[in-house]
Amino acid sequence: MSMFNVVEICAGAGGQSLGLERAGFEHLLAVEIDDTAVQTLRNNLGRDNAEPARQDLETGNPVKEGVQERKDVVRHGDVADRQVWDPAEYADQVDLFAGGVPCPPFSIAGKQLGTSDERDLFAWAVHQVGIIKPKALLLENVRGLSMPRFAAYRQHVLDELAEQGYVGFWKLLQASDFGVPQLRPRFVLVALQQEYAPYFRWPDTSQYPSSSVGEVLKDLMASRGWPFADKWAEQANAIAPTIVGGSKKHGGADLGPTRAKQAWKKLAVDAMGVANEAPGPDWPHFNIKPPKLTVEMVARIQGWDSLENWPIQGRKTSQYRQVGNAFPPPVAEAVGRRIIAALRKEGEAEDMPELAEAVDHDPVYRVLKQAEKPLTSAAIQKLLKEPYGEEQLSRRIAYLHRDFSIETTEVGGKPAYTLGGFRGFIGQEDHERHKSFEGKARGQIS
Template sequence: MRAIDLFSGPGGLSLGLKRAGFSVIANVELNKDAMATYVSHDVTSEHYNQDIQSVSFTRYRGKVDLLAGGPPCQPFSIGGLRKSSSDSRDMIPEYIRCLREVQPAAFIMENVPGLTLKRTRPYFEWALAQLAACGYFINWALLSASDYGVPQKRKRLFVLGCKHKTLRFPAPTHGLEAGVPHVTAFSVLGVDPIGDAPNSSVFFAKSPDTRPSPYAGHVFNGGGRPLDPNGPCHTILASSGGNKTHWIDTLNIVPEYHAHLMAGGAPRAGVVPGARRLSVEECALIQTFPEGFCFSGTRSAQYKQVGDAVPPDLAFAIAGAVHSQLAGHTTPKLIDPHFETPITQGELLLCHGM
């Protein structure tokens, strides 16, 4: 089966698609560094390093089984202004245009959970209706990467569409429901540093905001969080490279300081002893990129590529379920969809997941 990867970044989604059995014949990515990374591991497909609005996809009509991709998430992220369709970076209409031009058997669209929340929910529902109007049964779900073997608590929205049936999502392979412990970040990284850590110190927060877990809340400066030695880490951010880079507590300061604060102790000041920020290579491993995978561009450009990418292992889980259903093969356990009120386009049904 052949696929196209839109807004491909460095190729996290494509890596999962290929492992699942798809042949990626083309990708579109505007960022030159991300495209250079993509080309370094894929020299056979057609590469469009340009604005997607300038690309016609009519030549692929009838030649592609799957359209995949994650339009830029900034218009919908809770960390931004969430201007939705009024944000010039909103490329969901372009994704819909490409789908209409290519008319593949199925599609996968990825984005942030913020798209489903109250402020942008009307736009999300409009997008679902437009996708369905292209001739597809629609199913969507909010999935956590940690439930599919990724050592990271990264939640993302996925929308699936198919011409002839409602595609279902793969059931979790890790966590309470699966009966298999989540993969920890430390089990992937090991004990020795990998790559060069950024020169950004970690400071005690002036006004710490504690949570029951020592590894939650805002006890230290910036958006970077200490890694929990017994579980997945927080979401790897595209803005990593400075104080938003997660870090390793090499001297076991975090649990001791948390207990100190919970007992009513006064906040400390200054640099946290033994705190080491994660390198690009370590962030990439937590994202489940293959060991030794190289990213192009400056260090900040590399961090951005890693943080923006779909984790390859998560992509593989979803793409594998889609590939099996399209091929009519016996599939691993799937999540049953929950159907809502039918929409107006003939027999197409709009449904959503968890």
């Protein structure tokens, strides 16, 4: 039995779940809104993932011993719906609160709406820390959250965590540094109670050997007798572009936008869809007809060893989306192990003088937050340690307007600014998020 437990939200197909179980966590709860991903979680959580899943003799579907007894571990529905689960019921019982909250609010490929996107659950998740009071928090999202556009958002998160007695750490992690053959940057937030924070270290990636698409997929490409599998593996001697699982709002399964498809072409992969099976003995040379990837191959690129040990439910497109949107298990495992080491207080404690205050993601936000009266641009500049150019300062204030209420008045004939409340959804009953979801079937929310 594991000594450490986890409550996980927005669990998807369980990439993070699998990594955390391998790190040494046991799930008290996993919450997911997608119907088919819930089936995947119920079929896998808690199972010994060293052994292939047993198959039902009548349906052929993989099952596991004790699945009926463990189904209550997985809850199905909107994670912010108290009828699905109540965070207060888990107060002071949780070692790790984790999740991969929706990415579109911060995606570089999207509009980066942040708090204006009804799918934004990052602030909501951070707010639950004050209710659940876990020893540690782990949230992951896309690289876009690390951009200047969201500097004040990040600062707000660190400030709220500090007020609750946590020290937060942000870091951009590259999946390829953990032996995953893919360009998959993920922006990760880890926060720990002050008692444990001095013992946290990010994983040492030097222990992970690099790998290429060809190396990890050669056996799967050769599995049906394709005679050019070895030569193909030599051609595919690089890491893949980021796997794009996509959403229910956009078409079927393919491997991403135009630039990604061009990168796949260099790896001799047809990125215009996902195949049902590996190329067979009659499949021509990859220069004539590049093969498509199967869901199993996509999972391997995401860091799954084998889907035999973590079967994905649903039809092909749903399987691809579940796998494509996942947090790579090796990255989740590595971060999970470092969190456990901190909870065990392993190693030397580091001095941590008010870390949240020392890291200024957005100095303009900080100045306005601390101000006792409206500030003009000139007054803001005087309070900054390193003054901005006028254009840069105007851009920062415009960014603040998107995620916070900013009251604009006049002081001496000049615009003056007062920082108001955060616009993000943290559970308010009158928030715009509820109107956006009103009348939508659960399966339409992506």
